Amino acid sequence: MKSLLITIIFTLSSFLSQAKLLLPSFFSNHMVLQRKSEVAFFGTSDVSQTIKVFPSWLTDTIKVRTDACGKWKTALKTPAAGGPYTITVIDVDSKIILEDILIGEVWLCSGQSNMGWSSVEKHQEILDELPTINNPQIRVLQMTRYASEIPQNDIRSTWKTANPESVKGFSSIAYFIAKKLQKELNVPVGVINASWGGTAAEVWTPEEVIKNSPTLSMYAALQREAPSRPHLPGRLWNTMIHPLINYKIAGAYWYQGESNVSTWQGYAPLFSAMINSWRQAWGYEFPFYYVQIAPFDYKTGNANRSAFLREQQAKVLSLPKTGMVVVTDQVTDVKNIHPEKKIEVANRLA
Known part of the structure; x- marks a missing residue:
C-alpha cells in the first residue's frame, strides 16, 4: 500500500512538473482578432515560467511570467486591419505557432433558432449561396451546443475559413452579416455563432442575475423543461x-424572443439585465443589435402576447448603444415561425 502511494505521488509530481504549454481553443489557426485594440492573449504552462509571445505584426517580443497556478496573460496591440499573420508562443520546453491570423472585425451572433437557421434546416437562401462561398477574408467560429451548471473557460471548436464546407450548418444570418460587413468595410470579418433553437433568454443570462431578482426568478420558473434544449437560468x-x-x-447581434412570448411581461427587464451582464463580463459597453420577433400565428392564445413582447423589445432601446431591426414587412407566411428572408434581416443588422 505504501509503495502504491509513493508511485501515485511520484506520477502526479511528474505530471505537474511537465505541464504543457496550452492555449484556449479559440486561439487557433484562421482566427480573427479585433482591430485597433489591445486584445487579451493568454494560456497556461508550468509555474514560474517565462512565456515569450511573437506576433508577426509587432517588432517587439512580449514576455510574461506564469503565476502560481501556471496561468499567464498579456495584451496584444492590433493594427487597423490586415494579415495573414502568425503568433508564436514559446516556453522553456514547447512552441506553438498559430498561422493564417487576420485582424479585422469580430462579432458575436446569438439567440434561438432564427439566428441558428442554416443549410441543415434547408434554408434556401444559404443553400443557393453555399456553392459560391470562397472568401478567405471571412472566418467562422461555431460554438458547440452543450449546457453546464458551471461557467466554462474554454470551448470545443476552432476558427475556420469561410467555404462551402465550413458554412454548412452555420448560421445563415451570421454568414450574411459577415459578407456585408466585409464588402462594405473592406477588412477581414470573423463571426461567432452561439445559438440554440427553442431557448429562452434566461438560459443566456448568468444564473446569479436571475436569482438576485425576484421578478426575473418568478418568470424563469415558468420556463418548461424539454428534451431538445436547456431551460434553467445560466446554462448556456x-x-x-x-x-x-x-x-x-x-459587438453582438441577437435574434430571440419567441420562447419568452408566454412570459412577455418580464422580457424588458430580463433582456436589459442580460445585455448589461454581458457588457459587464467583457468589461466594456459594446454595441448590441437585435431583431424584433416576427408576427406568427401561435394558435395557443399567444397571438396578442407576441405583440406585447415586441413592445417589450422596443423598450430595451433605452439602453445605450443598442439598435433594433424590425422585420414585420419581411414576413410572407405567419404560419412559419422561421421567416425565409434571412439575407434582408442580416443586411439590416449589419
Missing part, C-alpha cells in the same frame, strides 16, 4: 458565452 451563458468574455469583440 456558462458554456457558449462565458468562455468568450476575454476574447475581444466589436
Whole structure:
C-alpha cells in the first residue's frame, strides 16, 4: 500500500512538473482578432515560467511570467486591419505557432433558432449561396451546443475559413452579416455563432442575475423543461458565452424572443439585465443589435402576447448603444415561425 502511494505521488509530481504549454481553443489557426485594440492573449504552462509571445505584426517580443497556478496573460496591440499573420508562443520546453491570423472585425451572433437557421434546416437562401462561398477574408467560429451548471473557460471548436464546407450548418444570418460587413468595410470579418433553437433568454443570462431578482426568478420558473434544449437560468451563458468574455469583440447581434412570448411581461427587464451582464463580463459597453420577433400565428392564445413582447423589445432601446431591426414587412407566411428572408434581416443588422 505504501509503495502504491509513493508511485501515485511520484506520477502526479511528474505530471505537474511537465505541464504543457496550452492555449484556449479559440486561439487557433484562421482566427480573427479585433482591430485597433489591445486584445487579451493568454494560456497556461508550468509555474514560474517565462512565456515569450511573437506576433508577426509587432517588432517587439512580449514576455510574461506564469503565476502560481501556471496561468499567464498579456495584451496584444492590433493594427487597423490586415494579415495573414502568425503568433508564436514559446516556453522553456514547447512552441506553438498559430498561422493564417487576420485582424479585422469580430462579432458575436446569438439567440434561438432564427439566428441558428442554416443549410441543415434547408434554408434556401444559404443553400443557393453555399456553392459560391470562397472568401478567405471571412472566418467562422461555431460554438458547440452543450449546457453546464458551471461557467466554462474554454470551448470545443476552432476558427475556420469561410467555404462551402465550413458554412454548412452555420448560421445563415451570421454568414450574411459577415459578407456585408466585409464588402462594405473592406477588412477581414470573423463571426461567432452561439445559438440554440427553442431557448429562452434566461438560459443566456448568468444564473446569479436571475436569482438576485425576484421578478426575473418568478418568470424563469415558468420556463418548461424539454428534451431538445436547456431551460434553467445560466446554462448556456456558462458554456457558449462565458468562455468568450476575454476574447475581444466589436459587438453582438441577437435574434430571440419567441420562447419568452408566454412570459412577455418580464422580457424588458430580463433582456436589459442580460445585455448589461454581458457588457459587464467583457468589461466594456459594446454595441448590441437585435431583431424584433416576427408576427406568427401561435394558435395557443399567444397571438396578442407576441405583440406585447415586441413592445417589450422596443423598450430595451433605452439602453445605450443598442439598435433594433424590425422585420414585420419581411414576413410572407405567419404560419412559419422561421421567416425565409434571412439575407434582408442580416443586411439590416449589419
